[in-house]
Amino acid sequence: MYAIDIKTTILLLALGNALIASFFVVCRSWQEFPARYVWGRVAQAAGWILFFHRPVLPLFLWYVAGNGLLIVGWILEVLAILAIERRNPRLERVYVLIAVLGLGSLLLNFSLDASYNVMNLSISVLLVAIFCIPAYMLTFGRESSSFTRAVGFFYLLYCLINVVRAIYVVHTDNVSVMVGNLMHSVVFLGLFALLIFGSVGYMLLLREKTELELLHAARTDDLTGLFNRRAFFSHAQLAMGFASRSWSPVSFLMLDVDHFKQLNDQFGHPAGDAALRALARTVEVCIRPQDVFGRLGGEEFGLLLVCPTDNALMVAERIREQVERLKVVELPGAAMTVSIGVASLQAVEGWDVEQLMQEADRQLYQAKLRGRNQVVATRLLH
Ligand SMILES: Nc1nc2c(ncn2[C@@H]2O[C@H](COP(=O)(O)OP(=O)(O)OP(=O)(O)O)[C@@H](O)[C@H]2O)c(=O)[nH]1
Structure with a gap:
């Protein structure tokens, strides 16, 4: 009764990511073009399109390439958000490691012909690994504004959903993600909400950063960096x-x-x-x-x-x-x-x-x- 049509949701995710990427390309009023974020959205759109065509595509394309693009897209999205907040640049290395491990697990699952449950478990663990860092940093960061905390809290919520899903798949029979049961419906609706709130949040974070920079410039003496x-x-x-x-x-x-x-x-x-x-x-x-x-x-x-x-x-x-x-x-x-x-x-x-x-x-x-x-x-x- 609470199930949704997963295939339609996947199509909406593909379209949504493509629309957001186009929006950023068309509205070039940003001080710096957020290339990383846009490429992240493009990769996610491509990943969902491959996923959508899974009945007609070989396993390697929809599973390894599709999920691989999604992982790269999510990571680029997170790095773009953390770059606005100027959080630890060494995190890039951590994300390269997550990407390598993620792609490795996809290849391993593919070559071992893993069950749906193992595939779902891997992707849930990867989602938690990717989103727990911005969730923690934005929500609990000492310098975070209340708005930044709200964006962070949203990522935190999505991590929790994936922790529940990881536990769920360990305890259930082999079920494809396309079966729109309650758990899968929550995960996909969560991804959809992440698409909406994540992109609105990103735009507002960019705006907040620009305003802070303008405020700083209006108060600072250029030559010495002191108060003007x-x-x-x-x-x-x-x-x-x-x-x-x-x-x-x-x-x-x-x-x-x-x-x-x-x-x-x-x-x-x-x-x-x-x-x-x-x-x-x-x-x-x-x-x-x-x-x-x-x-x-x-x-x-x-x-x-x-x-x-x-x-x-x-x-x-x-x-x-x-x-x-x-x-x-x-x-x-x-x-x-x-x-x-x-x-x-x-x-x-x-x-x-x-x-x-x-x-x-x-x-x-x-x-x-x-x-x-x-x-x-x-x-x-x-
Ligand atoms: N390099 C530099 N010089 C500046 C700047 N702002 C003002 N000045 C110079 O500071 C000098 C101030 O000269 P005066 O007001 O005559 O004062 P003074 O030579 O320090 O003499 P006393 O204050 O009486 O000891 C002028 O030559 C200005 O051109 C700046 O941002 N950079």
Whole structure:
């Protein structure tokens, strides 16, 4: 009563995969064409077509070639999904191994004239091996978004169905997969659902990745990889909000490279760029992950620390010393120094980042006037 027509479902699987592959070819609006995914779908469509023609094809073609194409297709699909998520590139080797073992088992079953049950058992085990990795990584990955987890959970469900099928075939008589009993119906409906949800999921994952990349680009300074001015201000304002609620002091450090124009003029603009990158890395080593650091523009950097003046002075002095010691390959024989203005607030109440930065800028101006390569600080009272 719960059985479905397996032959029709196979035809739908072939058509569905072909349609999805064509959809990706026609809609070339993706940043990078997902070739692996499309080839995966093409291989699956071809595999199902061979499977569909099993009454008129020799065993080798529909069983070994058909299932072989399906295995390669599923693996390409999974690798394309894991590539979006930038998960462990070494997994490719694992999948090459699964592919070799899978194709080997198909050939062995063919040459030993294995029963339907053995054939079904092999394919169930292979499906679990192929899908358990994305199922686990996407569902339980620490960096997974809720949407990614939902896609992962779907693969997990399909793995479970195949575990049940593996147990089922061990305990039943020799039954061809074409017999649409309840178990086979669930497996094929699962494959159909995997086709629909898997492809929609893949498209949404691609979109999510593009949005994240755009967001990252909008917040990042191209040259140094630090927060750009806008992102720096929004993060610094957030940090000041937290500090205000916990009655914590904050300090703003404004850093400016000394005589940077001369360095540029002497060694060229690309060398100046390299110096700015080296400076950014040097400062990063001197601060903690929760500190907010960004490039405000040109050779000027901002740093917001949730700490009182004394600690901020220590950090500023450490940065000044480290920059002075820095050897930039692109500036042979030249030293780079920074002047730093520090403005600290005991209580954030009534202040915003812009105001605090203006105070730090005044101190920076003083540092420049006093001869550069030094730190000048002020403790602001209400
Ligand atoms: N290489 C490089 N140079 C930049 C960049 N942005 C700004 N500059 C240069 O930084 C220099 C800043 O010069 P000034 O504002 O006169 O400051 P300065 O020479 O460092 O002098 P003081 O700050 O007074 O010590 C200018 O020559 C800009 O062209 C950049 O992204 N890369």
